[in-house]
Amino acid sequence: MIKKIEDYIPIVGQSAVDDVRLIAEKLKGKVIQNVNSTKNGGGVAEILNNMTPLLQGLGVDARWDVIQGEEHFFSVTKKFHNVLHGRPDEVTQRDFDIFMETSEKNVRAIDITGDIVFVHDPQPIALINKKQNNKWIWRCHIDVSHPHQRVWNFLMDFIVRYDSAVFSAPGFSFKLPIRQFLISPSIDPLSDKNKELSSDEIDAVMYKYGISRKKPIITQISRFDRLKDPLGVIEMYQLVKKYVDCQLILAGGGASDDPEGMEVFAEVKEKAKKDPDIHILLLPQDDITINALQRASTIIVQKSLKEGFGLTVAEGLWKKKPVVASHVGGIPLQITHKHSGMLCYSIQGAAYSVKQLLNSPAYAKRLGENGHEHIKNNFLITRHIKDYILLFLSLFHAGDIVYL
Amino acid sequence: MNTRITAPEEFIFCTRLHLSELTGLRASTLNQLLHLLQKVPGSSIYHHTHRFLQQHQYLSPEPPNDFAFWVTEILGEGELGEQLASIDTIQFSNIRALRECIIETIEQHIKAHQFAQLKFAKEGEEFHFIKSVSFVIPTAYKASTLEDFSAILKKITVDSIYFHVFESRLRLEKKTNDFSFWLETSLHEKNLADEIARLDPYNQTLEDLRMNIIGIIERGSGTNND
Numbered sequence: 001m002i003k004k005i006e007d008y009i010p011i012v013g014q015s016a017v018d019d020v021r022l023i024a025e026k027l028k029g030k031v032i033q034n035v036n037s038t039k040n041g042g043g044v045a046e047i048l049n050n051m052t053p054l055l056q057g058l059g060v061d062a063r064w065d066v067i068q069g070e071e072h073f074f075s076v077t078k079k080f081h082n083v084l085h086g087r088p089d090e091v092t093q094r095d096f097d098i099f100m101e102t103s104e105k106n107v108r109a110i111d112i113t114g115d116i117v118f119v120h121d122p123q124p125i126a127l128i129n130k131k132q133n134n135k136w137i138w139r140c141h142i143d144v145s146h147p148h149q150r151v152w153n154f155l156m157d158f159i160v161r162y163d164s165a166v167f168s169a170p171g172f173s174f175k176l177p178i179r180q181f182l183i184s185p186s187i188d189p190l191s192d193k194n195k196e197l198s199s200d201e202i203d204a205v206m207y208k209y210g211i212s213r214k215k216p217i218i219t220q221i222s223r224f225d226r227l228k229d230p231l232g233v234i235e236m237y238q239l240v241k242k243y244v245d246c247q248l249i250l251a252g253g254g255a256s257d258d259p260e261g262m263e264v265f266a267e268v269k270e271k272a273k274k275d276p277d278i279h280i281l282l283l284p285q286d287d288i289t290i291n292a293l294q295r296a297s298t299i300i301v302q303k304s305l306k307e308g309f310g311l312t313v314a315e316g317l318w319k320k321k322p323v324v325a326s327h328v329g330g331i332p333l334q335i336t337h338k339h340s341g342m343l344c345y346s347i348q349g350a351a352y353s354v355k356q357l358l359n360s361p362a363y364a365k366r367l368g369e370n371g372h373e374h375i376k377n378n379f380l381i382t383r384h385i386k387d388y389i390l391l392f393l394s395l396f397h398a399g400d401i402v403y404l
Numbered sequence: 405m406n407t408r409i410t411a412p413e414e415f416i417f418c419t420r421l422h423l424s425e426l427t428g429l430r431a432s433t434l435n436q437l438l439h440l441l442q443k444v445p446g447s448s449i450y451h452h453t454h455r456f457l458q459q460h461q462y463l464s465p466e467p468p469n470d471f472a473f474w475v476t477e478i479l480g481e482g483e484l485g486e487q488l489a490s491i492d493t494i495q496f497s498n499i500r501a502l503r504e505c506i507i508e509t510i511e512q513h514i515k516a517h518q519f520a521q522l523k524f525a526k527e528g529e530e531f532h533f534i535k536s537v538s539f540v541i542p543t544a545y546k547a548s549t550l551e552d553f554s555a556i557l558k559k560i561t562v563d564s565i566y567f568h569v570f571e572s573r574l575r576l577e578k579k580t581n582d583f584s585f586w587l588e589t590s591l592h593e594k595n596l597a598d599e600i601a602r603l604d605p606y607n608q609t610l611e612d613l614r615m616n617i618i619g620i621i622e623r624g625s626g627t628n629n630d
Contacts, residue, residue, distance in 0.1 A: 015561035019419055022541055145528065167426060170532030175428035182424040182534060327528065390423040390539055400425075400447040401575070404541045 003050075003190055004057045005382070011189050012382045020382060023389045024058035026404055032392060033114025034064045037077070037123035040285055041253060042223065043185060043311045044120050044141050050188040050381055051388070060389070065110060067124045073102040077123045078260055080155075083148035084122070085227055085306035091151055100126065116392050125158045135395040138162040141185070142308040143329040145171045163395055168309045169330040181391055184333055186384035187314045187375070192287035194318055197295055205292035211247065211279050216298040216358055219249040221290055221315070224264040224282070227306045228252075229326075232347050234271050234278065236303060239351035241277070244358045251281035251293055294319050299357055299364070303350050304328055314379045317341065317371030322364035324353045334379065340371040410548045411590035415582075417545040417560050420567030423537045424451065430530040434479065435521055437471070437531055438510050444533050446499035450575055451536035453493060453502065457570065457610065469493075471506060474531045479523045484513040493606050498577045538571060550591060554621045562610035569605050569613065581605075583617065596624045 009017050034052065038045050048064050055062035069077075076095045083089050103126035112130050119127055120139045128136055138159055144152065144167075159165055165180045167173050173180055187194055206213060218237060222228035230250050237248040250268060265282055272278040283289055294300060300316030300323045307329030314334055316323040323341040325331045335341035342353035357364040393404065427448060431437040441449070452470035469488060476485025487509050496502040514521055525531070545560055547553035557565075568582035578585065580601050588597035599620045605613050 013561075015559065015563075018543075019421060019541075019561055019563065022419070022543065023421065023539070170426060170430075170534060171528060171530070173426040173428050173532070180426040180428065182426050386421060387423060390421055390537075393539065394423060394537060400445065400535060400537050402537065402539045404539055 002053050002057070003188075005054055005385075007190055008380075008382050011376070012380060016382055016386075020386050020389070021058060023386065023393065023404070024055075024060055026393055027060050027389060030115040030392065031061045031063065031113055032116045032118060033112065034062065034118045034120065035067060035110070035124045035127060036064075036120035037067050037069065037074075039066055043309065046193075046311075047185055047381075047384070048120075050191055051385060054381065054385060055388075058385075063113065067102075067106040067127070068109065069102045069106075069123070072098055074123075080122055080148075080151050081142060082227070083151055084142055084144050086146045086148075087227065087306075091148065096154060103127070103129075116395060119162075122155055125155055128158050128161045131161065136162045137164045137166060137391065137395070139166045140172065141168060143169070143172060143306045145169075145329075164391070166391065169333060172329075179394070181394070183384070183387045183391065184330060184379060185309045185311055186379050186381045187311055187318055188381045189318060193291050194315060195291070197288070197291055201288070202292045202296050205289050206296050209279060209281060211249065211296070213296060215277065216244065216246040217249060217296060218246055218299045218301055218354060219251070219293055219297040220301045220303065221294060221312045222250075222252045222302070222304070224252055224261045224268060226260075226264055227304060229303050229305050230264065230268045231271050232305075232350075233301060233303050234268070236301070236347045236350045236354065237278065239348065240354050240358070243355060246298070246358065247277040247279065249279045249281065249293055249297070251279075251283055251290065253283050253285055290315075294321065297321060299324060299354055301350065301354065302326065302331065303344070303347070304331070307331055310334065313341070314375050317368065317375045320365075320368040320372045322357045322367045323371060324350050324357065326350075334374070335371070336374070339367070340374045341367055408549050408551060409591065411586070413586075413590045414546045414548050415553060415586045415590070417543045417547070417556060417564050418540050418567055419543050419561055419564040420571055421539045421541070421563060423539070425535040425537050427533045427535060429533040431533075432524045432530050433521065434475070434481070434484075434510060434514060434523070437475075438507060438514070440533055441471075441503065441507050441510070445535055446503065446575075447535040447537070448533050449499050449503045449506070451534050453506075454536070454570060455534075457566065457606070470531075474525075478525045478529045478531075479520070481513070481517075481520055481523065483517075484510065484520065487513065493574075494604050496574065497579060499574060502574070538567075538575070540567065550587075550593070550621060550625050553587075554618055554625075557614060557618050557621070562614065565610055565614050565617075593624070596621060599624070 005017055034048055036044050052062050052064050076098045079089055083091055107127055107129050116135045118137050121141050160177055162178060164178055166183050168184055170182060220233045240246060268280055272280055294316055300321045302310050302313050302325040304326050309330035313323050313325050313331055324344060325335060327343040327345055335343055337343040344350040344353055429440050431440050472485045472489035475481040491505055545556045547556050572578050572582045584597035584601040587593040600617055603616060
């Protein structure tokens with residue numbers, strides 16, 4: 001069922017929706033063309049899947065195109081992704097050549113129809129070669145606080161030709177010759193992943209995967225990606241398990257632009273050995289299952305080593321769950337330590353917080369409730385749509401105070 | 405008081421939506437913070453002294469400004485943090501004066517506590533300067549009488565209240581908030597205008613502020629529609 005902006009009124013209020021409608025009017029006649037590298041898997045595709053129809057429902061001509069690439073192209077972009085996040089790897093001239101060969105094919109193939117072209121992440125960044133008199137925005141969804149310099153310099157040659165750039169956290173920004181904006185991603189409270197579920201629906205999922213609810217459940221929902229540190233999560237669980245009898249769920253799917261996932265999944269299986277209280281679930285795209293697993297959990301963990309934003313934190317908090325997460329990327333924007341969740345820097349720190357929360361359910365409940373309020377005020381899709389519309393309008397208005 | 409008297413000029417409720425623009429400037433020490441405070445645009449000072457009002461509505465009263473939060477939580481300078489948090493923002497009629505007060509507060513602290521300069525934020529916890537870009541949009545709500553005015557106040561967004569109370573006065577450098585100005589000049593309700601102007605809006609949530617303004621008008625006009 002296609003959602004409409006009015007459906008959000010019971011959650012965010014009539015007036016917030018009125019504001020969005022008011023500014024959407026100002027975009028009449030403009031075509032917004034989103035371009036990314038995958039329709040399924042990962043946070044970017046999820047946001048575009050939710051947001052594009054909502055924008056269209058507001059009368060904004062929003063479109064969404066995807067670039068094409070072979071596996072060797074996505075292996076290179078995955079390598080870029082990893083080294084931009086600070087993971088050591090060797091980047092060769094051949095990698096840049098592969099990137100440019102596919103990019104040039106995409107430049108030739110793609111039909112640019114937007115008055116505003118909104119390019120997401122590094123994979124399609126070279127499409128800027130097709131810029132004419134329209135406006136172009138580059139949206140960086142990843143943590144580039146300590147980027148690989150050679151790759152970053154390579155990307156910078158493209159970035160500076162955009163009209164504006166968008167980052168998810170202040171720490172990702174550097175001095176740039178173009179305008180740059182801070183826009184956090186969001187969750188959709190009405191999506192299958194976040195909507196309310198009945199106890200029966202939750203129980204059915206737990207039954208299907210053979211997970212008892214008699215012991216506390218610690219859960220990390222993430223793609224099987226080394227930057228999400230699933231092995232570290234198992235070590236954290238093992239430290240907690242010495243003192244509190246609990247279970248661990250590691251669940252996630254894959255993304256079509258991430259060829260490394262199966263390798264990491266195998267490493268995780270190996271590390272978990274035969275512990276019957278560790279549940280490792282490689283899920284197809286199944287948002288209801290993810291939703292149920294989060295709702296059945298006692299504590300949500302996101303122990304990423306790097307994180308563009310970490311939407312699973314917002315998902316957990318929205319469900320009023322206490323969340324323990326790494327102090328990386330956009331996570332500190334979502335969690336104020338000891339107020340709306342717990343931030344950690346290490347496996348030991350995460351284990352300490354998880355133990356503390358398992359032993360203090362009243363405190364854990366309060367963190368979850370505060371977190372829910374924070375997400376409601378700042379990280380729902382309605383705020384995100386509002387920010388994007390303002391971003392598009394900013395392309396046509398200079399200055400710090402704009403009268404529309 | 406006749407709540408149906410019609411003002412010669414309507415009050416047009418505007419809303420203000422904002423977008424955060426990154427400057428790429430960051431500070432790791434008090435000296436760097438001081439240096440950048442002197443050169444960043446006024447819209448950045450405005451952002452860091454007002455962001456909490458909108459983003460953490462549920463945490464108020466007394467939301468800290470970003471400078472106070474950072475020097476306390478990251479640099480461990482609690483005394484300076486308290487001084488910065490207690491700057492009486494309502495007394496300033498423009499950003500320039502507010503900026504000078506923040507700078508002077510930090511300078512005096514450094515003079516008195518030389519070692520404070522040696523503290524630095526670890527990687528990832530630097531102070532990032534951000535600007536606020538405001539989009540001001542007239543809404544469909546217009547009031548000509550006190551009765552209409554009060555009724556509309558109950559349903560407009562907190563963003564609209566925010567604009568007319570905070571932004572209009574400090575950022576657009578008007579002498580008072582828009583509500584008081586209109587009540588006094590168009591409806592000649594000086595007492596109501598003064599009472600609203602005396603509220604310290606920095607010390608309450610936006611929803612509490614809305615209720616307090618409505619309360620003042622309803623008490624003053626002898627009506628209570630609830």
